[in-house]
Amino acid sequence: MKRTLSCSGALALLCLSPMASSVANATGQDELAPLVVTGTRTPTDTFRAPLIIDTLDRHDPTLSTAMRLEDALGSQPGLSVAGQGRRNGQTIGMRGFDRNGVLVRLDGIRQDIDTGHLGNVFVDPGLLREVQIARGALSSLYGSNAMGGVISLDTVGADDLLRAGETRGGRLSLRGATASDELGASLSLFGKANTAHGPVDGLLALGRSESGDIRRAGGHTAPDDANLNSLLAKGSWQLADHHRLFAQWQNYREDARQPGNPQSLEPSDGSLRDRTTTSDNLQLGHRWSPAAATQLDSRLSLSRQNIDEPDAQRTQQRLGVQSDGYHRLEHGWLSQTLAFGAEATTATQRPGKQASGFPRADIDTAALYVDDSLTVGRYLDDGGAGRFELGLGARYDHYRAEDAEGRDSDEGRLSPRLRLSWSPSDTLMFYSGYAEAFRAPTLSELYADQRHFAGFCEGPFFCVPDNYWVPNPDLGPETSKTWESGLAWRVGDWGLRASYFDTRADDFIDTEVDIMAGTTRATNVNRAHLWGFDARLQYRPDGLPFDAFVALAEVSGHDRDSGEALGTLTPLEALAGVDYQLADGDLTLGWRGRFARAYDKGDEPQPGYGLHDLQLAWQFTPAVSTSLSLRNVADKTWYRPDGNLGDGRSLLANLSLQW
Template sequence: MKRATSHTGTLALLLVSPLGLAQTPADPPTATPELAPLVVTGTRTPTDTFFAPLIVDVIDRHDPTLGTASRIEDILANQPGLHVTGQGRRNGQTLSLRGFDKNGVLVRLDGVRQDINTGHLGNFFLDPALLREVQIARGALSSLYGSNAMGGVISFETVDAEDLLRPGESRGARLSLRGATASDELGATLSLFGKRDLADGSSLDGLLALGRSESGDIRRAGGQTTPEDASLNSLLAKGGWQLNDSHRLFASWQHYAEDAAQPPNPQQLVLEGELRDRDTTSDNLQLGHRWTPAPATQLDSRLTLSRQQIEEPGAERTLERLGVQSDGYHRLEHGWLSQTLAFGAEASRATQRPGGTASGFPEADIDSVALYLDDTLTVGRHLDQGGIGEFDLGLGARHDSYRAEDSQGRESDRSRLSPRLRLAWHPSSNLMLYTGYAEAFRAPTLSELYADERHFGGFCMGPFVCVPDNFWVPNPDLKPETSKSWESGLAWRFGDWGLRASYFDTRAEDFIDTEVDLFAGTTRAINVSRARLWGYDARLDWSPAGGPVTAFLGLAEVSGHDRDSGEPLGSLTSLEALTGLDYHLAGPDLTLGWRGRFARSFDKRGEDEALPGYGLHDVQLAWQLSPLLSASLKLRNVADKEWHRPDGNLGDGRSLLANVSLQW
């Protein structure tokens, strides 16, 4: 296979001088003492992620995990209970979380759903170099996000101009060079950004980032390689006009274009047959308005267009989604009682168009409409204030309806109500105990409803035993998967320590499975299983104030079985642990870190041979050499230990990932 040995530089042109951001007076620090600035994926409101009533993990661009990443596996591989399937290829990577595969985990990019579904290819495509932050919210969240949010929601947010501008700056540029030895990858991203105040008191800000990378064969654990020859071009253009303190207009375009020569199934390790040329393109555009009439009130409305296209010799698959959505939150004070409302509405039309000999990707459309409201009531006083504790009662629901139709007029029309109830008790400001119930669902994909092309060709298993060509059989009566989940947990800060933990128990109905009848020559999607999934997540961190050392430990385990047969079912996970230690050699400017990834042996779906346990070690360095120059290094799987993910895929091998950034 060709090895990537050179890098083609990226060029950008942007007039940053006319850009600006209004220097408006800051709000008084006491205006919203209850609310933190971060809008949390699992609540859709600004809150402290530590005391959110679910397990939320946040990875920002200052973390070497994100700073050095060239693909999604590099970002999420260290998350306990969250797995990236595939063999390291960008367009073959999908996610599993809390027992649900890619169709039960919702992926959002700047608030826009990413869910193309076709064969063994991935269902989302993005360049990590353009990201500001990743939020991983675990649990049943259909009451806020609708279909697919059964195991959780992964939200990717791209960088803004204000993330890169330093205090007092009005313009700037940043050049980031990166590389990864396991994929022979070299890449660069050039970002130009600026801000400008206008005479009428409004302001403009904008960012343009262009990136390119080239990579070769991918080295997996134990030294095995899998073939690939790929180049990636990416673009991010964002801008905003701050009309006044209350109103902001914004627009963005995120573009991803990968040209790769890889196996027909990008999730394969060993090449079977010839490499296939595959072009993968993803575009996400949005135009929006943000209204902030008060510090604790915000409403975002946006028009979005996303387009994902996969082209191969003789075959093409395109998914376009046009949508409009409005999401907001509002805080109300009633003296002894306060309310935090999250609310929104969405409508979209997704159009799926095949070309050439594309199989399992029928021509069809689906229209979706949704409304949701979530209300959290807070009352009481902490024990040290003479009360019996502060109580939060959360009540929420979302109504989704969808209507799908294929080119032959076959229709599927269904609706679903997803309620959510939760109760939290805060005996003090440092301790929270919570429990809750939620229902979730995922609508069948258009492929599951309407595919009717040839699945695979016939073959002979012996001189007298042959099977015919196999064809997909449509099933427009397919019901959505549904689940009912209970989750209980705690969040506790004591001294320099912090502990978050939760236990969940999920009963799922109408799992969508694929039924293949070799001798009848048919394949179709059917509702077959009733499942029970249960497990836990825990996070422990130690951050002494002013100390040079910080540490953490994360644990997760997911078990499950078919409630009728007792057989293992779902994307299960053995006991996994991630632990880390960071030593700040020169304050925040130089940090040396170690990460350990450990897992117990795993009986994969009841098979005779169990997957062995493993212990992996990573080391990383984050160094701010000067105000202009920074570097991040990460050495993954130092011992190059061979290990497997729960689905049986070979894990990542030893790799040195590096990022050097110069900003001026």
């Protein structure tokens, strides 16, 4: 295996570089725009949102030092990242649903290529501005796949990097991780200008990293040899007071030598293969915002993912058009917020060479949704009975799929959502709601008809024949019905959010393998009952230079027919942390504790664990900053809910110079 140079010494020099102390102090970042919450599609205080939302921004060392998706999301309670650390083997599970039941969006573009053990989202974390994790059934807003939640990945723009009074600049970031002997760099150029035809802004970012074998928990090694090239180009033009055009292109290319199944620790046959993964996401859009209470975004997008190996090539391309908006109305005693939208997409799968399980097929989808929130009443302190909010929403999705043999699947699905909240005061809110969600079958599940795996002989008198996929164009969508109730409370230095959910899921799509008949077929078989809770407690004392938090989550469940436990559950998990600010807030030292209770997921006992991370964020000067994160300090052996080894001890670092 090729190994890049050892990172430990390089990172130590990078983080303690004496040039950092030679430049003057202060950050001077512009104020952030109002937060558009993924779970509501409107700008709002997350305290008011009737669901559990976690947000990571680029100033958090968890995100700013991340080299891959696992580094950014792997410590979130109740969220599991499958795989052994390889970028193109990482998939996300949440609230009892696997990769196909959790929708991932990159700058609003759906990421959902279905390629067996390969991942379905490809992004360089160094380009991200923010990550939002919205938990719960959200098909009424986002359609298929949003059964366990939605993860929104948003890339950085010029306004995020320009400081007050600046019109142009550049940023050079050096990053690394010792566990994968990885070193990388990214260069961003950005600016804005007032022209005779209106203000414009733009950003161009280029990234490059090289990595070697990945050290997992307890010193185990996942063989890998990879290099990643990334590009982000985006800009906007305010052509009139209420009209803004925007465009962007995000490109990802990874060349790797790794096992055929990148989610395995080591190749079963000892062989490695070359694999090139490319992803392009382009969009051209228009924003109409005639008032602070009204906005409509319309965009045309093209998404293309290609996975190329010596014996197989898989390409998915999606062309879509969509409009999403919100509008707030005041009727005196009644406030109303409307979120609405429509979209249409056409997606194609094209196999090449001897690709298996990835049929040549197309799928067209169309959707229309509306969500109305009505708020009325006065708080108890004002002589009222409290403020009540009623939310009513629904989305209709229709899809039609067809393969090269003319076999088609035509389905429509309505996803309603109802919620009610009561706030006796400005500091306390109780909510409850009902939502239905669905997941359309993938083209591979509907139409795969190639060879699944080769036959073999276990002795002179017992041989297993070649196994072939059997198409099932009558396969129906997975569906779920969820009740969720919770509360939000904040008084003084304390804040608490908690929710309990109960989900009945039907028609789970399972894969049935008949060894002796030599067939593999996707069928609707399972009915699941999932339940659990999420809780977030935060303490931010006024006037003291520290804050602390605890986040908890647990997902339980079983098959409603057999009573057996399901394989996508998560035990009681906790993330605890304390941050302490020094040097007038320019230096923050932090501790994170990751804990999980032992549990039996049905096939084998899963041991519990307790891990400790240390992190640092230091704004040396207005121009120079660094972030450090030391993960799994004791290098403890631990396992994720899917049985894969967790991350091992690793020092991740980021040093940025901005001018």
